[in-house]
Amino acid sequence: MRVPLSWLREYVDLPAGITGREVAARLIAAGLEVETVERLGEGLRGPLVVGKVLAIEELTGFKKPIRYCQVDVGTANGSGEPQNIVCGATNFAVGDRVVVILPGGELPGGFAIGARTTYGKLSEGMICSARELGMGEDHAGIVVLPPGHEPGSDAIELLELNDEVLDIAVNPDRGYCLSLRGVARETATAFGLQLRDPALLDVPRANDSGYPVRVTAAACRRFVARTVTGVRPDAPTPVWIQRRLQKAGMRSLSLAVDITNYVMLEIGQPLHAYDRARLRGPLGVRRAEAGEKLTTLDGVHRALDPEDLVITDDRGPIGLAGVMGGAETEISGPTAAGTGLLDEATTDVVIEAAHFDPVTVARAARRHRLPSEAARRFERGTDPQAAPAAAQRAVDLLVLLGGGAAEPGVTDVLADGAPGTIVIPADHPDRVAGVTYGREAVVRRLQEVGCDVAGTDELTVTVPSWRPDLTDPNDLAEEVIRLEGYEELPATLPRPPAGRGLTARQRLHRRVGRALAGAGYVEALNYPFLGTAVLDAFGLPADDPRRRTVRLVNPLSDEAPALRTTLLPGLLEALRRNHGRGSQDLALFETGLVFRPTGEETPPVRFPITERPSDEDLARLDASLPQQPRRVAAVLAGGREQAGWWGPGRPADWADAVETARLVAREAGVELTVENDRHAPWHPGRCAALYAVVDGEKTLVGHAGELHPRVVKALGLPERTCAVEADLDLLQRAGTGTVTAPRISAFPVATQDVALVVDASVPAAEVEAALREGAGELLESLRLFDVFTGEQLEEGRKSLAYALRFRAPDRTLTAEEATAAREAAVAAAATRTGATLRGA
Structure with a gap:
């Protein structure tokens, strides 16, 4: 607005x-x-005056029309003689009033005006267009004023240019x-000032001599009709109305139409003007019937919907109620500049001021893709009590400016309805805002809104007809708070009840994010949408559960019409995009939900919005949803360790992806078991399956490793890109739920190394588990520091070297105790994995 x-x-x-x-x-x-x-x-400086065109000489020999004009500017030029001005516009004639800026003036933008010779003639000023004056973007022709304005009078004041x-x-x-x-x-x-309400007008009572109207649709609560006869078809729209419409973003069309737009902007009640000579019988308001059509004022032939509310006469629909009128009853008359009359110009006008249901109008405007200023107001709710005043205001202006006569007949069809009332405790705004306003301030502010207030401790508030949005006590509290000033509200932190902090799932989510960020990863949040193309690029088999997706009814993109079943597509696309922009060393992660339908979901259900669903209804709703586990994923490419004076760098590889998985698992208090696996989209020889004990059973919780070369090529990724993805919910169930602080002992540590030879097919994790079990409680930590294969070993064998750290919490260990613990660990490894000491 x-x-x-x-x-x-x-x-x-x-x-x-x-x-x-x-x-x-x-x-x-x-x-x-x-x-x-x-x-x-801004930047406009006179003299800017009204001029009357006395003579026009057409100059020839130029590529475009050039006119040499004599213009009467009164005494504004100091001599009273006509001003000679060269102009290239052709939309004015001798006798027209135009706007002239004289030498010494300046137009917006720093354009100074002086007398100069152009096209072989001395031009003493400029005849101005709307754009040159800052009145709009129209530069097709100069401004032509209605007749009657005195030459030489101040055009800045006339056109209200400074505003x-x-x-x-x-x-x-x-x-x-x-x-x-x-x-x-x-x-x-x-x-804190008084309002002069433009809707406070003396309006005659309704009578039986007004234009007949029949309302048969409940969506029309009020319909006011007034008639003005004898309107002069050539009556121009005054400059002050044209300028106000222009400043408000509307253009001038004709007097009758301009008046309806002016009153709509002034009072907020949309109006429509009918040519009474084109009406056939009484006006009616009803729903459209199947097969009916209407040609609207924009010239479009529209097929009506049975839900549309239409204005009719004996021929059928003549307007789409609250949206746009029909072409058959259109007002005809002079152009905005008053340069000519149309055939059968309108002299008798019927003014419609009605109140239509907001939802009905909004749906019709969207159904027909026909936004209008009237629909914009009706769909937000207009004031039904303002309709008679708006019609009266339009009648008064037509009589005053168009020379018409108002017929005594007044039609006012009004549906029954009482003003809405709300009962509210006087201290309700205080309790909502946490500020003590007091009863007097509450009553005063509600009265300023337009409410009638009665009562002492409990207020009965009658809301004004122009505020249909006020329906409950909180609405009234909001009005008090905003008028008292939002800046007066104290800044207070909410005080949550004890025991209602983050859930275990939320805490794990945050810990994992902090740990990955600390390890050098950058969080990248991606859209949760997926297309089949990336699943094909992953090389997933047809029966892979990740191919079973939930498709969206209205996807943002046809290329990604489903919800994601894995986090990797979005992360890999982010990695590819950043690599293409010059970032060579990348480590990205994301935590979020994936959507895994099982095929056993029940059909979706819809619930009414008038009441809260029951627990049974919510259970049915949950049953209709796919599984939504929370997962974590990370991708790496380029260097994992940078080269420098400290030594050579190291590229990221599958081991970094596995270590990232272990990092995530440690935040959940879980020890992972890592085994070789074949699982798309990972490289079959560089893919690790991640297992954890969940509810007493060994459970697959994710995968880590290097991506398959075919996947890397298909997605345009850097070579040797690595990735990890794991199920956070499963890790939470496998964990203890608490993070235990490390045990710190003041006694020295005893370190023992051991090198074990095992078959090449035996996973190092299995050997590690056996050593831990055999070493007992004295074992503080165990680390694999070397893997060896070569001629010194038999074919198909490998050597694994571990560093074992032993420490007791209450004493210094003897060499015999440390050796005994080491030998017990080696014996356990030999029993479980067939390991032998290297060199034994």
């Missing part, structure tokens, strides 16, 4: 020195969203602010 400050001052006596920015600040504090304050006429315009983004619940009346009410409240 664009609000000229000069227009706003008609309804609120703002102090003379108040600027648009100051008004905007007050409105923003009251909860309105003022996007910009546009200063019109400020507030551009307000009106929220859906503040439809009343789509009018000067609504914005003026908020402004008056913000400044």
Whole structure:
């Protein structure tokens, strides 16, 4: 909503020195969203005057039309003689009033005007277009004023060129602010001033002699019809109305249409004007019937829907109610500049001011893709009590400016309905805001909104007809709080009850994120959408569970119409994109949900919005959803360790991916068992299956390793890209639920190394588990520090060297105790894996 400050001052006596920015600040504090304050006429300096064209000489020999004009500018030039001006526009004639800037003036943008010779003639000034004056973007022709303006009079004042315009983004619940009346009410409240309500007019009572109207649809609560006869078809729209419409973002069309738009902007009630000569019988309001069509004012032939609300006469639909009128009853008359008459120009006008159901109008506007200024207001809720006043205002302007006569007949079809009331404790806003306002402040603020308030401790509030958004006590509390000032609310932190902190799942999620960030990974959040192309690139078999997806009804992209079943596609795309932009060494991670349908889900259910679903309904809803485990994934490419003076660097490999999985598992308090596996999209010889004990059983929780070369090539990834993905929910179930602090002993450590020879097929993790079991409680840590294969060993055998650290919490270990623990560990490894001591 664009609000000229000069227009706003008609309804609120703002102090003379108040600027648009100051008004905007007050409105923003009251909860309105003022996007910009546009200063019109900035840089404009006169003399800028009205001129009358006396003569036009057409200059020839040039590539475009050039005219040498004599213009009467009165005494503004100091001599009273006509001004000679060269002009390239052709949309004016002798006798027209135009806008002239004389030498010494300056147009917006620093364009100084002087007398100069051009096209072989001396040009003493300029005849101005709308864009040159900052009135709009129209540069096709110069501004032609209606007749009657005195040559030499000040055009800056006439055209109200110096002004400020507030551009307000009106929220859906503040439809009343789509009018000067609504914005003026908020402004008056913000400044503590009186409002001159433009809707407070003397309106004659309804009678039986008005234009007949039949309303058969409940979606029309009120329909007011007034008639004005004898309107002069050539009556021009006054400049002041044209300029106000222009500042508000609308263009001038004809007097009758301009008046309806002007009143809509002023009061907020959309109007429609019919040519009475084109009406056939009474007006009606009903739902459309199957097969009916309508040609709207934009010239489009539209097939109507049975849900559409239409205005009719004896021929059928003549308008789409609340959205746009029909072409058959269109007002015809002069152009906006008053340069000519159309055939059968309108002289008798029927004014419609109605109140339509917001939802019905909104659906019709979207159904026909026909947004309009009227629909924008109706769908937010208009004031049904303002309809008679808006019709009266339009009638008065048509009589005053168009020379018409108002017929005494007044039609007012009004559905039964009582104003809404809300019962609210007087201290309810205090309890909502945590601030003590007191009863007097609450009553005063509600009255400023327009409410009638009765009662003492418990208030009975009758909401105003222009505020359909006020329906419950919290709405009223919000009005009190915003008018008292949001800045007055104290900044207080919420105080959560004890025992309601993060859940175990949330704590694990945060710990994993912090651990991965500490290990050098960067979190990358990706869209949870998936396409079949990436699953094909992964080389997944047809029966892989990751190919069973949940498809979206309205996907953002046809290339990704399903919800993800794995985190890797999004992470690998982020890695590819960043690598393509010059980042060579990358380590990214993400934690989030995946969607794994089992095929056993029940059909989705819908619940009414009028009541809370029962526990049984919520259980049915949960049963209709796919499984949504929380997973963690990470991808690596490039160097894992940088080269420098400290030594050579090292590229990331499958071992880093496995170590990342162990890092995640440690945050859950879980020891992983790592085994070789073949699982797409990983390299079959460099893929590790990750196992943990979940609910007493060995369970697969994820995979880690290097991606298959075919996958790397298909996705355009760096060579030797590695990845890990694991199920966080399974790791949480496998863990202890608590993170135990490390045990610290003041006694020295005893270190024993052991090298064991085993078959090449025996996993190192199995040997490690056996050593831990045999070493007993004295074992503090165990680390594999060397793997050897070569001629010194038999074919098919490998040597694994471990460092064992022993420590007791209460004493210094003897050499005999450490040796005994080592020998017990070796014996256990020999029993379980067939290991032998190297060199034995």
